[in-house]
Amino acid sequence: MGQRTPLYDQHVALGAKMVDFGGWDMPLHYGSQVEEHHQVRRDCGVFDVSHMTVVDVCGAQAKAWLQHLLANDVERLQTMGKALYSAMLNPAGGVIDDLIVYLTPHGYRLVVNAGTRDKDLAWMQSQLGDYAVELRERAELAMLAIQGPHARARTAELVSPSRAELIHSLKPFQGLADGEWFIARTGYTGEDGLEIILPASEAVDFLGELLGAGIAPIGLGARDTLRLEAGMNLYGQDMDEQVSPLVANMAWTIAWEPASRDFIGREALQAERAAGVASKLVGLVLEERGVLRAHQVVRVEGVGEGEITSGSFSPTLGKSIALARVPLATGERAEVEIRGKWYPVRVVQPNFVRHGKALI
Amino acid sequence: MSNIPADLRYAASHEWARLENDGTVFVGISDHAQEALGDVVYVELPEVGAQLAAGQEAGVVESVKAASDIYAPLAGEVLAVNQALVDNPELVNSDPYGSWFFQLKPSDVSELDALLDADGYRAAAEADA
Numbered sequence: 001m002g003q004r005t006p007l008y009d010q011h012v013a014l015g016a017k018m019v020d021f022g023g024w025d026m027p028l029h030y031g032s033q034v035e036e037h038h039q040v041r042r043d044c045g046v047f048d049v050s051h052m053t054v055v056d057v058c059g060a061q062a063k064a065w066l067q068h069l070l071a072n073d074v075e076r077l078q079t080m081g082k083a084l085y086s087a088m089l090n091p092a093g094g095v096i097d098d099l100i101v102y103l104t105p106h107g108y109r110l111v112v113n114a115g116t117r118d119k120d121l122a123w124m125q126s127q128l129g130d131y132a133v134e135l136r137e138r139a140e141l142a143m144l145a146i147q148g149p150h151a152r153a154r155t156a157e158l159v160s161p162s163r164a165e166l167i168h169s170l171k172p173f174q175g176l177a178d179g180e181w182f183i184a185r186t187g188y189t190g191e192d193g194l195e196i197i198l199p200a201s202e203a204v205d206f207l208g209e210l211l212g213a214g215i216a217p218i219g220l221g222a223r224d225t226l227r228l229e230a231g232m233n234l235y236g237q238d239m240d241e242q243v244s245p246l247v248a249n250m251a252w253t254i255a256w257e258p259a260s261r262d263f264i265g266r267e268a269l270q271a272e273r274a275a276g277v278a279s280k281l282v283g284l285v286l287e288e289r290g291v292l293r294a295h296q297v298v299r300v301e302g303v304g305e306g307e308i309t310s311g312s313f314s315p316t317l318g319k320s321i322a323l324a325r326v327p328l329a330t331g332e333r334a335e336v337e338i339r340g341k342w343y344p345v346r347v348v349q350p351n352f353v354r355h356g357k358a359l360i
Numbered sequence: 361m362s363n364i365p366a367d368l369r370y371a372a373s374h375e376w377a378r379l380e381n382d383g384t385v386f387v388g389i390s391d392h393a394q395e396a397l398g399d400v401v402y403v404e405l406p407e408v409g410a411q412l413a414a415g416q417e418a419g420v421v422e423s424v425k426a427a428s429d430i431y432a433p434l435a436g437e438v439l440a441v442n443q444a445l446v447d448n449p450e451l452v453n454s455d456p457y458g459s460w461f462f463q464l465k466p467s468d469v470s471e472l473d474a475l476l477d478a479d480g481y482r483a484a485a486e487a488d489a
Contacts, residue, residue: 028398032398032399034450
């Protein structure tokens, strides 16, 4: 038996198909993954993401420490609650994890992946050195993501007036506290929406209220197709410790300036950049029937071979899409091997759907 | 619990087989199988005229989540395939026992007796779940 979130009993009562995800028993879907996907694109739905790890960082040197720990620069967080997406690298420039960091009144709040919790915390501890920094994991908190074009409006109707006002006033990629709730306008779907971190004891009732208001529960299956359509990486699949952010479509998250900032992995990335990166992460679209899957081989005529890192059926586009790591010189066409046959695919920017609209 | 009609025969690999009055056999996948797969988005069918051995790969069904091979539950020649599933793969979810994949002319119809009956398949499916 895996770990359970505070909302486990509700998932089971809702008829969820439960599966293991990074050591947690999580809902894959509550009936139809494709319907849940459409629900989020067209209206809104609620995800239990309490398995994710929340770590608060405080202390006099919290900022200096994060500037050393992360490839992106927390100096960029200039307004309260502002969020930043960053890689946490090893000295070789490989990605230990990707995470979100928020600027809070007490320091910073990090949200890291569930499957990487143990190694992330161990790495962070090992890098504390003499920094005046305190790490506090907030395992007592639950987390709900309410995502979709109507997510903010529907949620605001169910909370206190002050929280409703906060929900209306949040800017994209900003998260602020109201009492014991931390409400952020972030997500992993390519839609507008919220991620709410709250005491586990309150999460059960709040989920009940969201469901009572007709907001559909959404499982991890749809979470995966939604993030894939949005071109968002999944740690462990699209990048890991063997992969540099330069070849994971994460170059934009590396803050090279100021050159004096000595973040872990910097030297390796600079060397890689100077030598010239060998590959890139692109999007693939299969125009014929079939389904692209992780680890299928990609062939680019006259250029070389690559590999699909994430692939699935896109419910919004009605065809299969994928993320693939391919040679840098790859152009607009490639082929993918599915069960011994080669299928032509279109190579596109890894961003297929945003705010309900097809981009390809 | 999934629906397991008593008048069909089943392979442990989750295909059902239905014997017609004309001696031909229709083949599809069970309710249990479609439920385990989740939303079906792609179906690959055998060639009409192909000679299949019992247990031979005869097609593929893919859900959003995973790909799964379809096997011939008994030997025979493929007489027809259900093109409607190629155009509307979700029929496999909504009507698993109406959604036949292919029609076989069995080499030896007594091979059906070697397949599981509904009770046998229920036990196998429960063990598998």
